Structures are given as C-alpha cells and as structure tokens.
Amino acid sequence: MAPQLVDQYGRPISTAALKKEQAAPTMMGVRRPNTEHQASGLTPAKLGRLLRTSLQGDPEAYLALAEDMEERDLHYAGVLSSRKLQVAGLEITVDAASDAAADVENADMIRAFIERDAFETELVDILDAIGKGFSATEIIWETSESQWEPVALKWRDPRWFRFADEDGETPLLRDVGGDQPLAPYKWVFHQAKVKSGLPIRGGIARAVCWTFLFKSFTGKDWAIFCEAYGQPLRLGKWGEGASEKDKEVLLQAVANIGVDYSAIVPASMSVEFVKADIAGSHELYEKRSDWLDRQVSKLVLGQTGTTDMSGSSGYAQAKVHDGVKADIERSDARQLAATLNRDLVRPYIDLNKGPQKAYPKIRIGRPEEVDLEKWMKNVQTFVAMGGKVGMSTVRDKIGIEDPGADEELLVSPGRQAPPADNQEQDPPQPSPRSQPRRAVQRVAAPAAQADAIDTAIDDILAEDGWEPMVGPMIEGLEEKLAAAAGLDDARRILADHLQQMDVEALADRLARAAFAARLAGIGDDELSDEA
Incomplete structure (x- = not known):
C-alpha cells in the first residue's frame, strides 16, 4: 500500500478534494464577487472602526477598503503596481536537488510549469499580498492523463478569508456552513512580511489608509475651491412679507445661476452680483497632496526619486533610485520563492513522484553581474598554474551551450579542429625527427x-x-x-x-x-x- 501523503504541517492529503474548486464564487453565499465600496463616505471614525474590526476577526470591510484604495488613488495604484511588476518580472531559475537523473527530471517538471505564458500574471496575483498582507491563490489540478498537473493558479478575493481567533494566523475560508480550513496541497497562501506582526496587519494598505483619507479630504476641498474660484458672489434679496416657500425659490435660483447661469425669481425679489476680489491660490492643496504622495512612495518603494522627479538632481540620483530599491526587491523575491517552494513545488512533486528526500528549488532574483573579461583572465591564469577548470563551468558562466555532435567548431587560428564524436580518426603518427x-x-x-x-x-x-x-x-x-x-x-x-x-x-x-x-x-x- 502506498504511504499516505501529508503536507508540510502533517495533514493528510485528500486527492478527491484536490479535484474540485474549494473557493469558487457564489451569488447566494458569503463569497459574492460583488462588494461594497467602503471608501464612499469614509471618515476618521469609520476608518478607525474598520481597522478595529479587522483585528477582531472580521477583516472583510478593511479588505474591501484596501481594494478601493488601489482603484481610487492613482499614485498608490501606480507605485504598488510598480513594486509587484518589478518582482514578477525578475529572472526565475530552478535548481535540481542533485545531479541524479530523478532530481533533474523533477526540476524539469517545475521549469515546464513556470515557463507558461500565464505564470507572470499569476505571480502578480500572488503578490497582491504586498498591499493586503496576504493572498490566497487556489491551485487548479488536472488529472486527465493520470498525472497531477497544475493548469492554473486562480486568485481568490481576500474578503472571502479570515484568520482563526485562537492565533490570528491560521487562514480560514468563509462558507455558509461555517469557516473551513484550507485544503492541503490546494493553495498557494502567501504572506508578505512588510512588517512584523499578524498577517492582517502586515500589508502596506494598513499604513496607507490614513494617507488615503487625508488626501481624499484635500482633493474634495481642492475641487470645491476650483469650482468657486473667480465666481462673483450672488446675493439674493426678498421683499417684506416673503414666505418660507418664496425664500426657498430665491435660494434655488441663486444656486442655479452658478451652474447654468439662468434663473427666474418673482418681481418682488432681486439678485445682485458682487465682484469677486479673491487672492487665493491652489498651491496649498497641491503641496499637501504631493507631500502625502511622497510618504506613500517612501513606504511602497523606499524612495521618491522615480515618482517625484521635481526634486531630483539629475541622472546620478535617478540611477540610484531606479525602480524598486534593491533591498525591498530582494526581500519580496525571496519571500515569494519560499512560498512557491512550499506550496507549489512540493505538492507538484509529491502527487506525481511521492515524497522526496530533497526537492528542486525555485530562485527569483537578478542574475549575478560578473565581469566576464576579468573572470576569463583569472581562469587562464589559474589553468596556467596547473589548476583544473571544467569546460561546462566556463560555458555556463559565459552563456555558451554545448556544441552538437555534427556542429562545426570554432578553433584558435593555427590549430586544427578536433573530429566530431561520431567520426573515427587514426591516431597521429609522430615524425622521426620529433622523437624526444x-x-x-x-x-x-x-x-x-x-x-x-x-x-x-x-x-x-x-x-x-x-x-x-x-x-x-x-x-x-x-x-x-x-x-x-x-x-x-x-x-x-x-x-x-x-x-x-x-x-x-x-x-x-x-x-x-x-x-x-x-x-x-x-x-x-x-x-x-x-x-
């Protein structure tokens, strides 16, 4: 009897549960695709209430607000998208556990999956955790050819999840019949450790929400200022004996003049225009909005050089601030690789090959920059001193593949190309005068x-x-x-x-x-x- 598969937490694997979607959306249940927009009518009191309830086991409203912020605040959406796309576009490599044929085959399986066109988009969905603190991506398994193949990684709305009250860390799926634990080998559950603490407090959105609130007030006041700036004061006057209804008619007429510049009033009433000598400026609103945006840039990207070029000092500073800061990018990439190795690589190998002593590893990051000219000179010196260097090592470093059996070879001037592997050649006969x-x-x-x-x-x-x-x-x-x-x-x-x-x-x-x-x-x- 084949041994019972268990996940990294020791939970037994149910292959029947893997063949159906656990978190498919429903119109009548708690996992509805539509959502309420918490950003509408947001006040300090409402925001404080959302943050408190998210810590008390009900993060749905807070997560809906986090989604609204990415849609309504263009600056926050831009810098957050830049951070996610930067990491999702990094080079991905797969290291085999060893040179054994079985380990190499396991690594090839993982490489074939990550080379799919949709994988980069799926990485962006997994990196949704940077903003909200966590992301839950369901693995869709396909078994038509008696093999377990992950055909898709589906993003699931974070509003459909909460954390266990006992520890605040164990993810649970909301359901009509009660919260359910996530099925083993069915989920890529990624936590972005932007800050230490509980997962619900680890996302960037929790810090940005206050900036979003203050900026929305500033934007509203700015819009009112722009609409009223330069308009003359419209003064309505009513005669003696005017009723409350007459006053309402006059007020409506004065208001309409500012919109469509036409109104009618009774003969007993009048409207006067007072010249607007206003010396105001929009500079205060602009400076406040820009300052708030810079704080968001510092939080998300670690710098402002790539988002606010007005304060930059030219090309040198732009190079320093190019893209996401290296330390932030490296941390995001390593966290993402660790999650994929735990929640994707191991299940994929176990379901097809059984438990292994060692598994291939996904690595995400920028390739190491090497001065090839200097490196080759060091190799030549090392070999001249009697050292031994494998030809495959040199080829891998300079990016040259092994030549084919029938491929014509390049040789140094004055030397004869060696015969191909499939060609026979008589051993050379030494000349009589060359006998030492x-x-x-x-x-x-x-x-x-x-x-x-x-x-x-x-x-x-x-x-x-x-x-x-x-x-x-x-x-x-x-x-x-x-x-x-x-x-x-x-x-x-x-x-x-x-x-x-x-x-x-x-x-x-x-x-x-x-x-x-x-x-x-x-x-x-x-x-x-x-x-």
Missing part, C-alpha cells in the same frame, strides 16, 4: 592538442622536473631555520640564504626549455630537451 630523447608526459586538451609551451610547463612542473632545480636553492635552509632563535633571526637567515643560494640549475633548465620551445615553434615540431 626522454619521454615527456603530456595531457591532451579536449579541444586542441597541447602546444610546445604547454608541454614545457607540464615537464617542468613534473616531480622529476622541479626537484633538481629547486633542490640546490633550498639545500641546508631547513636546518638553519630549525636553529633560529626567533622570528627576527629567521628573517635574517632567509635574507642571507637568498644572497648565497645556488640558482644555476634553475637558470640552466629555464634557458634550455625556452630555447627548445622557440625551436619547436619555428619548426612546428614536437618539443624535445635537445636543442
């Missing part, structure tokens, strides 16, 4: 035969090559250092030995190797110890 007096051990490079200088280096670095050169130079040094009384004494011994050491063997060997290499290069011949 002493056998020289050589290691052929995979792409081209080692030249004379490479062979000379290998010969000198061999054990029987360097000892005769270095031996005379260090002869007796070990005994002298062993008798040294201290560090200063050892330094004096080294200085004296440096002036007296025998370098004749080293100089002779290097001169012979250089001369032989030059002759081999001129004659296009094998390297020999003999000149």
Whole structure:
C-alpha cells in the first residue's frame, strides 16, 4: 500500500478534494464577487472602526477598503503596481536537488510549469499580498492523463478569508456552513512580511489608509475651491412679507445661476452680483497632496526619486533610485520563492513522484553581474598554474551551450579542429625527427592538442622536473631555520640564504626549455630537451 501523503504541517492529503474548486464564487453565499465600496463616505471614525474590526476577526470591510484604495488613488495604484511588476518580472531559475537523473527530471517538471505564458500574471496575483498582507491563490489540478498537473493558479478575493481567533494566523475560508480550513496541497497562501506582526496587519494598505483619507479630504476641498474660484458672489434679496416657500425659490435660483447661469425669481425679489476680489491660490492643496504622495512612495518603494522627479538632481540620483530599491526587491523575491517552494513545488512533486528526500528549488532574483573579461583572465591564469577548470563551468558562466555532435567548431587560428564524436580518426603518427630523447608526459586538451609551451610547463612542473632545480636553492635552509632563535633571526637567515643560494640549475633548465620551445615553434615540431 502506498504511504499516505501529508503536507508540510502533517495533514493528510485528500486527492478527491484536490479535484474540485474549494473557493469558487457564489451569488447566494458569503463569497459574492460583488462588494461594497467602503471608501464612499469614509471618515476618521469609520476608518478607525474598520481597522478595529479587522483585528477582531472580521477583516472583510478593511479588505474591501484596501481594494478601493488601489482603484481610487492613482499614485498608490501606480507605485504598488510598480513594486509587484518589478518582482514578477525578475529572472526565475530552478535548481535540481542533485545531479541524479530523478532530481533533474523533477526540476524539469517545475521549469515546464513556470515557463507558461500565464505564470507572470499569476505571480502578480500572488503578490497582491504586498498591499493586503496576504493572498490566497487556489491551485487548479488536472488529472486527465493520470498525472497531477497544475493548469492554473486562480486568485481568490481576500474578503472571502479570515484568520482563526485562537492565533490570528491560521487562514480560514468563509462558507455558509461555517469557516473551513484550507485544503492541503490546494493553495498557494502567501504572506508578505512588510512588517512584523499578524498577517492582517502586515500589508502596506494598513499604513496607507490614513494617507488615503487625508488626501481624499484635500482633493474634495481642492475641487470645491476650483469650482468657486473667480465666481462673483450672488446675493439674493426678498421683499417684506416673503414666505418660507418664496425664500426657498430665491435660494434655488441663486444656486442655479452658478451652474447654468439662468434663473427666474418673482418681481418682488432681486439678485445682485458682487465682484469677486479673491487672492487665493491652489498651491496649498497641491503641496499637501504631493507631500502625502511622497510618504506613500517612501513606504511602497523606499524612495521618491522615480515618482517625484521635481526634486531630483539629475541622472546620478535617478540611477540610484531606479525602480524598486534593491533591498525591498530582494526581500519580496525571496519571500515569494519560499512560498512557491512550499506550496507549489512540493505538492507538484509529491502527487506525481511521492515524497522526496530533497526537492528542486525555485530562485527569483537578478542574475549575478560578473565581469566576464576579468573572470576569463583569472581562469587562464589559474589553468596556467596547473589548476583544473571544467569546460561546462566556463560555458555556463559565459552563456555558451554545448556544441552538437555534427556542429562545426570554432578553433584558435593555427590549430586544427578536433573530429566530431561520431567520426573515427587514426591516431597521429609522430615524425622521426620529433622523437624526444626522454619521454615527456603530456595531457591532451579536449579541444586542441597541447602546444610546445604547454608541454614545457607540464615537464617542468613534473616531480622529476622541479626537484633538481629547486633542490640546490633550498639545500641546508631547513636546518638553519630549525636553529633560529626567533622570528627576527629567521628573517635574517632567509635574507642571507637568498644572497648565497645556488640558482644555476634553475637558470640552466629555464634557458634550455625556452630555447627548445622557440625551436619547436619555428619548426612546428614536437618539443624535445635537445636543442
């Protein structure tokens, strides 16, 4: 019998529950697609009440307000969208758990899913948690080919969820029959840790809502000012004995004059226009609105340079503030990757392959910027000193794929291209004049035969090559250092030995190797110890 699957919390998995949508919207239940607009008629008292009830287990009204703010405040909508799109557009890589064939196959499954065209849009939906503190995305599984395939990640309205009263952290789905826990392996539940605390208090919207309220008051007053600015004062007068109804008619007539510039009044009444000598300005309203917007930019993006260019100092500052700040972007990306690894990667692998000891990992972020020219020079120096570097490592770093079996290869000038893997080639026969007096051990490079200088280096670095050169130079040094009384004494011994050491063997060997290499290069011949 196959072992019972459990999720990361130890809850058993019901495959029957995975095949149907748990949070589909309903017109008659509590998960209605329509919503009340809490931003209408918002006052400080109403806002305070919404925030308190959200902490008491009923966040529906607060979450509806958070949605209204993204629709009504253009600045908040712009900077929040910029932050979400910045993270959703980062490069996504999948690392296999190991080089084993099974782990590589698991990683390929995840890569195939994230390469779907809809995945970036689904990431934007998951990142809705940045504003509201959390997001719940339902995984739609498809099993028509006896395999579990996540065909879509559906965003679900946060108003349909609340948190358990016991801890304020366990998410529950609202339902007519009572709140339900989220089905295991059915949800990508993402919490954006913008600040520490309960999930309902972790979103940006909770801090922005007060700014939204004050800005709405400023905008309303600004609109009234703009409508009345420059208009003359309309003064209505009524005669003696005018009734209350006559006064209402006069008031309505005076008001209409400001709208359609026409009105009728009884002959016993009159309307006078008083010239408007107003010295007001809209600057106060504009400055207040801009200041509030800058505070929102600091909260959402960590800076104002990309949203308020009036205070920037040119290209240098724009580069510093380009896009989302790196620390915010990196934090959002890592939190998102952790959620996907927990709620998507593991269920996908477990349902198809069973529990694994290790799982592939999704990584989201900017690729590491490497100076390839400097890196290649370091590799060349390292190899020249005898170090070993895998060809696949170099290809991956510079972004070159492995060549095909029948593909024509590029080679260095003066070298012959190696044969293809599927072609046979007789081993080269050495020329009689190229037979060395002493056998020289050589290691052929995979792409081209080692030249004379490479062979000379290998010969000198061999054990029987360097000892005769270095031996005379260090002869007796070990005994002298062993008798040294201290560090200063050892330094004096080294200085004296440096002036007296025998370098004749080293100089002779290097001169012979250089001369032989030059002759081999001129004659296009094998390297020999003999000149």
